[in-house]
Every structure is written in structure tokens, then in C-alpha cells.
Amino acid sequence: MNVIKSFVVVFTTLILSFPVKAEYLRQEDLRSLVVSCYLEKEVPVFCSRQQIDDPNLKIYLPVFKSVMIEGKIHAFRIMATIENLSKRNLSGAKIKLRYNDTKSDIIEFIINEKVKYKMRSTSNFSHLIRSDVPKVRNTYNILHEAYYNADITNFDMVVTEIYFD
Numbered sequence: 001m002n003v004i005k006s007f008v009v010v011f012t013t014l015i016l017s018f019p020v021k022a023e024y025l026r027q028e029d030l031r032s033l034v035v036s037c038y039l040e041k042e043v044p045v046f047c048s049r050q051q052i053d054d055p056n057l058k059i060y061l062p063v064f065k066s067v068m069i070e071g072k073i074h075a076f077r078i079m080a081t082i083e084n085l086s087k088r089n090l091s092g093a094k095i096k097l098r099y100n101d102t103k104s105d106i107i108e109f110i111i112n113e114k115v116k117y118k119m120r121s122t123s124n125f126s127h128l129i130r131s132d133v134p135k136v137r138n139t140y141n142i143l144h145e146a147y148y149n150a151d152i153t154n155f156d157m158v159v160t161e162i163y164f165d
Contacts, residue, residue: 025064025147035059035157039086044159058083059095059157063123066147069130076143079126080109080157083119086164090115094161099142100154106139114165 036055037047044057063079080097084090093111098104107129111121129140146152 023148023150024066025150025152029150029152030061030064033061033152033155033157037159039162042162042164044162047158049156054085056086057159057162058085059159060120061097061152061155061157063126064143064147064152067128069128073130073132075128075130076140076147077126077128078107078143079123080111081121081123082111082115082159083121084115084117087117089117089165090162091165092161092163093121093159096158096160098156098158100156106142108160 033049035047035049035058036052037044037057037059038052039045039056046052047059060081060083061078062081063077065077067075067077069075078097080095082090082093082095090111091114095109095111096105097107097109099106107127109127113121115121129136129143131137131140131144133140146155
């Protein structure tokens with residue numbers, strides 16, 4: 001009997017010591033989604049998730065949270081931000097979040113604030129994608145799958161419009 005108890009203790013200790021992937025999206029996962037862009041005459045000409053030298057813009061997804069509304073309705077709060085490295089004042093931008101499997105845009109973010117050189121826009125205004133709204137159900141399902149599988153590798157972001165002072 002002591003041998004069985006010892007085996008159970010050792011087995012449990014080994015199982016608990018193995019690293020386990022999170023069951024949901026964490027802040028570290030979001031830091032991996034950075035899109036860097038080159039501009040030519042105020043137009044994005046090349047954007048990539050790969051690190052590039054001296055980009056003019058960087059796009060981030062700092063907010064992607066699971067929330068409960070009124071204690072019974074599930075939703076996701078999500079927002080993109082932009083970092084201005086272009087040496088000009090940015091006055092606004094539109095960014096689309098795309099899901100690679102469907103090749104479709106799932107959310108359009110509007111940055112409507114001034115972003116100075118080497119500054120980043122705020123994430124004060126975010127989208128709330130609710131589970132109980134039929135019109136956004138497909139978007140909700142895509143976000144749900146990504147969030148609870150801790151996998152944003154199928155996401156990409158693109159700048160569709162950009163405005164400078």
C-alpha cells in the first residue's frame with residue numbers, strides 16, 4: 001500500500017511540474033501580434049508580422065479580453081493601437097483585423113486621435129463583441145475560438161487608411 005501511495009505522489013508531482021499551455025489568451029500571447037509597416041508618401045506599401053528594420057508604423061492588439069455583461073452575457077472587448085515612427089504627426093487611421101482562414105475582415109478599428117512621433121495611440125475606446133447579437137455572431141465565434149485556444153496565429157492586421165497633419 002505504501003508503494004502505491006508513493007507512486008501516486010511521485011506521478012502527481014511529475015504531472016504538475018510539466019509546463020502547460022494556457023487555456024485562454026494571455027497578455028504574453030498578445031505581445032506576439034505586432035505588425036510593422038513601411039510608408040511611401042503617407043501610404044502603407046509593405047506590412048509584415050516579421051520584424052523589419054526601421055518601420056514607419058507598428059500596429060498592436062493590446063486589448064483582447066473575455067467579459068461578462070450583466071453577469072449572463074458573454075462578450076469580448078478588443079482594441080488595436082498604432083505606434084507612430086514616421087517623424088510626422090499622425091491624426092487618424094483605420095486598421096482592420098483579418099482572420100486568415102476566411103480571408104475576411106472581422107473588425108475595423110478607427111484611431112481618431114493625434115499620435116506624435118514615437119508615441120502610441122491609446123486603447124481607451126474598444127469594441128465589444130457580444131454573444132447575443134446575431135449580426136456579429138460569426139466574429140464572436142472566431143474570437144471565442146482564438147481566445148480559448150490561446151491562438152492568434154491566424155490573425156493579421158492591415159492599415160487601410162492613414163491621415164497626417
